[in-house]
Amino acid sequence: MYILGMAISFFGFVLLGLLILRGTRSHVFRLFPLFYSYITYIFCGTLAMYLTLWLKPQKYATAYWIYFLVTILAEFMVLVEISDQIFRSYPAIRYLGRALTLLIAASLGGFYILPTILQSTGRTETLFEFTLRASVTKAIILAVLFYLARHYGSRLGRNVGGLMLGFSIYVGMNIATMAGAKAFGEGLFSQVFWFMVPLSFVLCISIWTLSLWEYSPIPERRSVAPVMGRDSKAVVLELTRFNSELTKFLHK
Amino acid sequence: MLIYAAIAIAFLIVVLGFFRKSPAQQADEFLPASHPAPNTGNIRWLDLSERIFDPSDARWLRDELAFPRLAELLTHERKRLAIEWLRALQASFDTLVRTPEISLSEAPEAPSPGSWQMLWLTVRFKFLVSYALLVVRLFGPYHRLIPSFSWVPFSRESGRSFQQADLVDSRSIH
Numbered sequence: 001m002y003i004l005g006m007a008i009s010f011f012g013f014v015l016l017g018l019l020i021l022r023g024t025r026s027h028v029f030r031l032f033p034l035f036y037s038y039i040t041y042i043f044c045g046t047l048a049m050y051l052t053l054w055l056k057p058q059k060y061a062t063a064y065w066i067y068f069l070v071t072i073l074a075e076f077m078v079l080v081e082i083s084d085q086i087f088r089s090y091p092a093i094r095y096l097g098r099a100l101t102l103l104i105a106a107s108l109g110g111f112y113i114l115p116t117i118l119q120s121t122g123r124t125e126t127l128f129e130f131t132l133r134a135s136v137t138k139a140i141i142l143a144v145l146f147y148l149a150r151h152y153g154s155r156l157g158r159n160v161g162g163l164m165l166g167f168s169i170y171v172g173m174n175i176a177t178m179a180g181a182k183a184f185g186e187g188l189f190s191q192v193f194w195f196m197v198p199l200s201f202v203l204c205i206s207i208w209t210l211s212l213w214e215y216s217p218i219p220e221r222r223s224v225a226p227v228m229g230r231d232s233k234a235v236v237l238e239l240t241r242f243n244s245e246l247t248k249f250l251h252k
Numbered sequence: 253m254l255i256y257a258a259i260a261i262a263f264l265i266v267v268l269g270f271f272r273k274s275p276a277q278q279a280d281e282f283l284p285a286s287h288p289a290p291n292t293g294n295i296r297w298l299d300l301s302e303r304i305f306d307p308s309d310a311r312w313l314r315d316e317l318a319f320p321r322l323a324e325l326l327t328h329e330r331k332r333l334a335i336e337w338l339r340a341l342q343a344s345f346d347t348l349v350r351t352p353e354i355s356l357s358e359a360p361e362a363p364s365p366g367s368w369q370m371l372w373l374t375v376r377f378k379f380l381v382s383y384a385l386l387v388v389r390l391f392g393p394y395h396r397l398i399p400s401f402s403w404v405p406f407s408r409e410s411g412r413s414f415q416q417a418d419l420v421d422s423r424s425i426h
Contacts (some may be wrong), residue, residue, distance in 0.1 A: 062300075084356040089352040089353055090349065090351075090352060090353070091349065091353045091367065091368075091370060092348065092349045092370045092371070092373075092374050093349055093371060093374055094367045094370070094371070095367050095368055095371045095375070096375075097372055099371060132256065136256070136259060139259065139260075139263045141261060141264070142267070143266055146266060146270045148268065148272075150270060152349065152350055153350055161271070164267075165267065165271065168263070168264070168267040169264070169267075171263070172260045172263050172264045172267070173260075173261040175256055175259055175263070176256070176257060176260040178256075179256030179257060179260070182256075235348070235351075235353070235370060236366060236369065236370055236373070238348050239348070239370055239377070240373060240375060242341075242344075242345050242348070242373075242377055243376055243377050243380075244372050245341075246341070246377060246380050246381060246384070247380070249301065249305070249384070250380060250384060
């Protein structure tokens, strides 16, 4: 089981390297800055973990859990990137996804995730609970983003669609794994469940590598609106006009 | 444990449902919505709202011609028209929001205060139009949309004091 886990983890590491290499070659890197920052962090973190395991194996467990906790927080960057990309071509709601992502993350972080650390019973239980609640928060954010993308008819394209699909599978599997670990205890987790974490990540990375292999622009719409393609200033004026008309109407 | 398993399964179903599109849905995706989106710059369309939300016709029927049933019917019909008008305004706004921007560069733009301002205007409009729809649905088209606070003693006093202050100011100017 240990060798299998290590093999999965190493495969993930190779895929991460491939993703970064491909990103720099195909210039997708600069189009998804937050996502590639996260990927670079994971790549460096995994490398540091391998070095720790090789040079100071007695400190590996502590180093791994610290890296794991920081990674859970860093994953919110992927959500911010996804939310930015969904509404990129719509000037009026360009930051809607980002605003909602930050709002949901901050509110659930304060009322749902943080109490697990403040009212901790034991280190392992706290880690499981923290990861589980952070994953549920990410799933909620993703569900909201999916709903908004559908509501506004946003076309995702291969790149953003792949980002969302890969991350959704990872988050869904994490929720199931951590819920199982919490229910069946640390013993079963260290024997069976632990390799589900790198497995879900490898699945996610595989989808990301395939979808971000090359830049795929968002498909053009056949017909969208009577007025095609406005610039931001025109949209600000239109939005202000709509608001002033409605405000006038409300004050009657 | 069970609740989290249900969350995980429901979440994956939502995700798969999102990526699966029926052919009918794809075909209908760009058809106009059920509420036609008028141009807000159209004066006649804006004038229409004046007529819809004007209670004088209903009052005339009820008070001067003494036809309360007819006035009630007119109010009911105006309520339907008011809801349609507000929905059409919302549809027009949604069309604007869903209009993609033609950008020459593919690189992500740097965050600008203009984008946050646009988001604020969008959220504000959505909130106000939802509120207006709720008030019209609940109380009809002739109800005040912004509640009057004249019954609050503080507001009356403060209003009076503001008026007095204005008078003092105007006297001091002259």
